[in-house]
Amino acid sequence: MPFDTGTGAGGSFSARREITGFSNPTVKYLRSLREKKHRKREGKFLAEGLRLLTDARECGHIPQMLVMAAKRDPHPLLSQLEQAVADAGGEIIETSADILTKITGKDNPQAVVGMFAEFDTSLAALERDRGDIWLVAQALRDPGNLGTMLRTCDAVGAGGLILIDDCADPFSVEAVRASMGAVFTQQIGQATWDDFSAWLRADHGGRAGQLVAASLRDAVDYRGAPYCAPCFIMVGNESRGLPAEYEDACDLRVTMPMKGRADSLNAAVAGAVLAYEVLASLD
Amino acid sequence: MPFDTGTGAGGSFSARREITGFSNPTVKYLRSLREKKHRKREGKFLAEGLRLLTDARECGHIPQMLVMAAKRDPHPLLSQLEQAVADAGGEIIETSADILTKITGKDNPQAVVGMFAEFDTSLAALERDRGDIWLVAQALRDPGNLGTMLRTCDAVGAGGLILIDDCADPFSVEAVRASMGAVFTQQIGQATWDDFSAWLRADHGGRAGQLVAASLRDAVDYRGAPYCAPCFIMVGNESRGLPAEYEDACDLRVTMPMKGRADSLNAAVAGAVLAYEVLASLD
DSSP states (O other): OOOOEEEOTTSSEEEEEEOOOTTOHHHHHHHHTTSHHHHHHHTEEEEEOHHHHHHHHHTTOOOSEEEEESSOOOOHHHHHHHHHHHHTTOEEEEEOHHHHHHHHTOSSOOSEEEEEEOOOOOGGGOOGGGOSEEEEEESOOOHHHHHHHHHHHHHTTOOEEEEESSOOOTTSHHHHHHHTTHHHHSEEEEEOHHHHHHHHHSOOSSOOOEEEEEOSSSOEESTTOOOOSSEEEEEOBTTTBSOHHHHHTOSEEEEOOOOSSOSOOOHHHHHHHHHHHHHHHHO | OOOOEEEOTTSSEEEEEEOOOTTOHHHHHHHHTTSHHHHHHHTEEEEEOHHHHHHHHHTTOOOSEEEEESSOOOOHHHHHHHHHHHHTTOEEEEEOHHHHHHHHTOSSOOSEEEEEEOOOOOGGGOOGGGOSEEEEEESOOOHHHHHHHHHHHHHTTOOEEEEESSOOOTTSHHHHHHHTTHHHHSEEEEEOHHHHHHHHHSOOSSOOOEEEEEOSSSOEESTTOOOOSSEEEEEOBTTTBSOHHHHHTOSEEEEOOOOSSOSOOOHHHHHHHHHHHHHHHHO
16 A cells, blocks of 8 residues: 655654545455454454544554544544554554545444454453453354443453354444443453363462353342352353353353343343442452 | 235134235335334334234234235244234235345344334323333433333333433334333333423322432442332433433432443443342332
């Protein structure tokens, strides 16, 4: 790609250029990252919005490429972001609101979008002592639910979110959006059930992990249940729930009141109600 | 519309016909109900899936029109549903999976879709003693959040969900889907803040209502707070939260731990964590 070297708003020199054409290869490339197969092939993902990108920066995640509306209001946080991208050798692109819309697929896009390298999501990369609570999502299909669970993780001071089996992509635009920045503050693991089980039960030189799930059978009331840290709260697929053998493998099965016709809660809601209960219990 | 009178699966006579054309006016009409302006003009909405439509039936809500895949597996609940529609003088339509996809906008549509008349959502129609908990959504923009809140209402045995100011439409396909049937089990109110306040504070010949909101200022810990029934738990807009004057009008402001960078939870999650706390407190 051709580079123009200009002066960044922060005053430093950075790779900066303007894009005006919808058919520009960079626009097509960024737009392609809305699809999982392209994200996986490239190892990149998109995040939008100044607040979210500022959270990312403050957590040490600097976009490799920053795309901004050419006509935008000045903002000190945006200047700091541009400076950080320039310092890290990233690229800064100015373009129109229409092209930003094309990239993000959103009618009213935020005035700034960042492209990031995907993180290492291997279990080996997780810092298990980072939090007393971890959420574990099994075969969750809704990226909004994953993002909401990441947001809840942040709120309860969790270590992060571990995705078991075939889950939606936590780096999808929808998940990143719903996480409200928590995709950058929380650790994310991805593993098969077998690998997760082995990791959970391995000797980590410290406390054993407690695996907890909401269940309708052989379960104790979720309030006042004997939670202990680190507590891994597992939530199952939106339609099917958890496989029976996964429930069997739990150290603790808890049940929440269901006073109506339904026998389950939204997956992200169930995870949050449990996480707040565990947080109060461990405090 | 032309009617063929055939024999329903339940054995009774009903208005039943087959539609094979994508440009059929009924297909266009049903498809138009995915848009709010058409729903409001017609006073109708769509709900999909045998389980959801069975919940509706068992709660006394019979679709005015039932659209089924011509090639479908027989099911006793579907036969009961057909019978109920026939008994109520409704119409039954058989069509292709492709046309069902066109109507619902879903790649893998459920094999059955119902068209219902929208409910009366005036405050006067609410039965205030129906539950000890009510959720109140203020200017919520995400129909998925509204549906999830209805589902939570069902789970905690609430009276229902009251929508204040300019909320998303609880009868949208997304909200109905996310409610998992609770749109039929829960009462739904729609009102301005002023009308809601007047209704809440009026003498209902019984217990006064307690208005509760999550807040960051002048608030007590949400655990062990002095909740009392009927408790109206108010959740604000996804971006802006509640207006200050609405918070001021609350009887109780509670705060939830926020251990991370974010200062708020997803709206449906916040409502659910509070609702379960209130449920435990009132029990």
